Amino acid sequence: MSDEERRDSLADQAAAWVPPWERPTAPKPTTSDTPAEPEPSAAPPVGAEPETLDTYRSPRAETVQDPTGESAGEPEAAFDAGEPAGAGTGADEAVGPDAASGDPEGEGGGSGVPGKRGRRRPAPEPEPAPVLDDAELRGALEAILLVVDQPVSELTLAQVLEQSPERIGPMLDEIAAGYTSAGHGFELRRAAGGWRLYTRPEYATYVERFVLEGQTVRLTQAALETLAVIAYKQPVTRSRISAIRGVNCDGVIRTLVSRGLVEECGTEADSGAFLYRTTTMFLEKLGLNSVDDLPPLAPFLPDDVEELADATR
Known part of the structure; x- marks a missing residue:
């Protein structure tokens, strides 16, 4: 083969050569045992304008399924031009530590819905103490006065019985008057800023004889x-x-x-x-x-x- 014929043959081959990316791809043979693989979705071209980004959607964004099983309407684009991702009106609206904890204002007692601001629930008020009737109040005071070893004030009695201090004083006066009129061997009287039961002076000799048993310690x-x-x-x-x-x-x-x-x-x-x-x-x-x-x-x-x-x- 002469040189001219060789140059013509190379020129024809160069003209007939097709780049690999332009060559048609042969379909892969499929069998009954091997399922056909789906073709990957086309990727958006490099350098595309932002307006065309919403046309390329992921397979998950094609349909939005409602929990009831019905279609939720128009599919939502994975990207929206001019709006950052995650800025929609869904669950991503409440962002931050307050939304994560379910307490938007950090005060406790929120509504539990992300993005919704709730108010603190007022603490339940303690139930008021029951008001004792006169007979029960009288019995409670007498029981306490029998076991005290030193005079007890009206305020302390009111706090223990959870009653108003204005009721304690008149009731103690009534009890003291009742003991005196009945002629008991003891009496209720004020002493050292409080109230205590004492034996009556006319029975002091009998009490001393019982307590001291003849051994009296007196001051000089x-x-x-x-x-x-x-x-x-x-x-x-x-x-x-x-x-x-x-x-x-x-x-x-x-x-x-x-x-x-x-x-x-x-x-x-x-x-x-x-x-x-x-x-x-x-x-x-x-x-x-x-x-x-x-x-x-x-x-x-x-x-x-x-x-x-x-x-x-």
Whole structure:
């Protein structure tokens, strides 16, 4: 073959050559055992305009099935031109920690629907305590007063019984008047800022005989005098007590403190000495409500008290 014939043959072959991407593809043979594979959907061309993006839909976006089994209408595009993905009106509308927790406002008690704002449910109000009738209130007060070991205030009784304090005071007065009119061996009276049952003074000898059994522990005369000075002059220092009595009273004060009848109540501003006063036990033992109920000293003073004071100077 000459050179010209060889060039003509190559030229014909080049003219008849078809690129591989333009060659027709032969269909794959299918058998009864091997199901035919579906052809992949055509991908959108590179460089397509945003307006044409909504024409390319995924197979899942072709039909929207309603939970009832009926068609939901027009299919929704996977992409919408000019609107970011997930900005529709579906469940993706509520985005954020509040929507994830089902509490849009973070207050609890929401509606449970994502994207819907709810309000806090008001806490249930506690049920009011039942109001006791007079007979039941009287019995409850008597039962409590029988077991207390120190005077109890009206406010404490009202809190325990869950009743109004305005009912407690009049009821206690009624109970006390009933005991007195009936002539019981005990009585109800105020003492140390509260209420407590006491035996009547006319039966004190029988009570002492039963409780003490002949063994009586009494305060000495010095202790009684010191206790009287503190009761009428409180708060008072040791030096002041010693000056009034004319003797050293340090040991006597220690005895009264150990018995629980006297206690320290701070220091004097000028000298820094300790101040002493009577305790609640002192009022309880004497059956007094406060130190204001102490009897006045004038009737117990001698007629020549001024002459005695001048003689001691």
